[in-house]
Amino acid sequence: LPWKVKYWGLGNEIDGPWQLGHKNAEDYSKFALEAAKAMKRTDSSISLIASGSSDFGGDWVSWNRVTLETLRNDIDYISLHTYIGNRENNFERFLAAQADIDDRIEVVAGQIRAVQARMPRRRPIHIAFDEWNVWYRARGSSEHATGATALEEQYNYEDALAMGMFINSFIRHADTVKMANIAQLVNVIAPIFTNPKGLFLQTIFFPIAEYAKQKDTLALDPLVDSPTYNTPRRQGLKYLDVSVTLHQASKTLHINVLNRSEREDIEARIDLVDARPASSMSVWELNHSNLKTTHTFGDDQKVRPVTRSVPVSPELRYTFPKHSLTILKLQLA
Structure with missing residues (x-):
């Protein structure tokens, strides 16, 4: 393709009832499989990311199992999303979220290995942790909130520490987590905040910028x-x-x-x-x-x-x- 877009997501949070196009795992996987075939036929060099579960209140393990079993020959990644928040105003419990992050990565990594074990030719499949952040204050006034400031989270110092917690987990699981991009970058739940007159760096900016120096390690x-x-x-x-x-x-x-x-x-x-x-x-x-x-x-x-x-x-x-x-x-x- 002329735009040389390498990474393509096969839908986003399709297990979530909040999403347009919400489906169960079986229907999603069948639809995504046909899309994957057509996309790879158009450009075999692209990498495809299956929509992993983002609804951890539901049967997220089964969703990922069905998705991986159906798409195992056609995808390169399966996505994971996690947002955390200090709703209890308890610092140490807030940063205990590390255990949930580690568990989710390790469960999906195990599911990938289980699928690969039944493949005649072991195809590399990795985790794309392609949405993560602290997000609990600025959730909007309704599911379909509109307006310029609906999702502008103002981050504090303890949120900055949570950035280190997330990235430490990604590094510890670097054999499986090959992509980990924060959501988002500017204004909306973001490390950089702007208006027409200027910008300021939120507290969460500094750990992200410093860890980025460890690339190629x-x-x-x-x-x-x-x-x-x-x-x-x-x-x-x-x-x-x-x-x-x-x-x-x-x-x-x-x-x-x-x-x-x-x-x-x-x-x-x-x-x-x-x-x-x-x-x-x-x-x-x-x-x-x-x-x-x-x-x-x-x-x-x-x-x-x-x-x-x-x-x-x-x-x-x-x-x-x-x-x-x-x-x-x-x-x-």
């Missing part, structure tokens, strides 16, 4: 031993939520740590196996004393990351401040 699988906490729904959640990446060409290690404790700094010993760091490391830290701090026009400097260089001792230890997101950047010898 290898995701590592860290062993994490951390103090834990419980919620009514989850037991044994680790206060330190961690992902690690390595840029192989430059031998640069990134250790991404979200401290989900609202009240306690946590000291950690960092053991590097078969690796030796340089004498100092770079620290990127996002922190603020007020979890509810927001930005607006002319006032978007309150939540900003700080960077510094710190010496590395033979026994590498670091104290991660309460309710903070930290990225340690180490140069390996």
